Amino acid sequence: MRPSFHPRLVNGPLGDPVLFVPFFYEKRALLFDMGDLHRLPPKEILKLTHGFVTHTHMDHFAGFDTLLRTFLGRQKALHVFGPPNFLQNIEGKLASYTWNLVENYSHGFSLKATEVHPTYTISKVYDCKKEFRSNEAPHKAPFDGTLLAESAFSIDAIHLHHKIPCLGFNLKEQFHVNIMKDGLRRLEIPVGPWLRRFKEALYEERNPEEGFQVVWKEAGKERKVDFRLGDLAEQIARISPGQKITYIVDVIFSPENAKKIIEFARDADQLFIETAFLDAEIDVAREKYHLTAKQAGILAKKAGVKQFTPFHFSPRYSHTEHLLQEEADRAFAGVACSRQKPTHL
Ligand SMILES: [Zn+2]
């Protein structure tokens, strides 16, 4: 199976938390946390449609300025989500710059921000051409655990305790569509942009009796073949369970947090989890409302995740990071799983 999402930690396990999740089948990406973003090229940043911030400690939110700088003057929309008081944090950032020339920009950038409370959300839109002033009343909506639901995937959030509320996130693909190359060969049709349309039709559960046209270019000429959607799916697509990616940072190892995390991350294909300290420094971890490597490994094991990536190591381990990884691995051992090495840009 070729996964639809390819998550990567932009700053590795020691740098500021930023998980960049590009889509395999289109030029689009999601972002979890906004620490230092300088290692993410503008062309990657501009693929972002949604960003999810766990909490606004500086190491998770300082990169918001880089996002703003990159999107400014572009005809784009970005929707960011964060914990209670997030709108105040966003407005504080926006208020720190002078916007007197933006009304002349030919392209406007629209920023939507949503703060997530346990039972409701509040959203506001900030328009670049209006100097990011939000003239409309905030929009309040009930929150049932799901922040974003599209035909192909959804994003869920939970509230965890880090002395302040800190959000955890799940990215869940509805199901996965594998394209069978030999099926394409038999039908004598090549891969191409039409595959995105085809997958969308399946995610949207369109009527199999509907027509579907495959269009491609051959020797400069456009070629078309008509199919019944159901027939084409039968010949070239295999459906398998979708990916689940869980992102958990900055939490104290309390019984309440542990219970929530285990349930939330249950059977994830990949869990990204903070691993700030060695268990020998459990008192420091507790004092700072963080996890130890052993605790992270235990949570990953109890949740039954397939792969887990420990990260957000304290800088005190910059020369001994292997100790954190080994301790997390030991706690996770005994279950038939593998720990994926953190990937870097
Ligand atoms: Zn942090």
Ligand SMILES: [Zn+2]
């Ligand atoms: Zn924090």
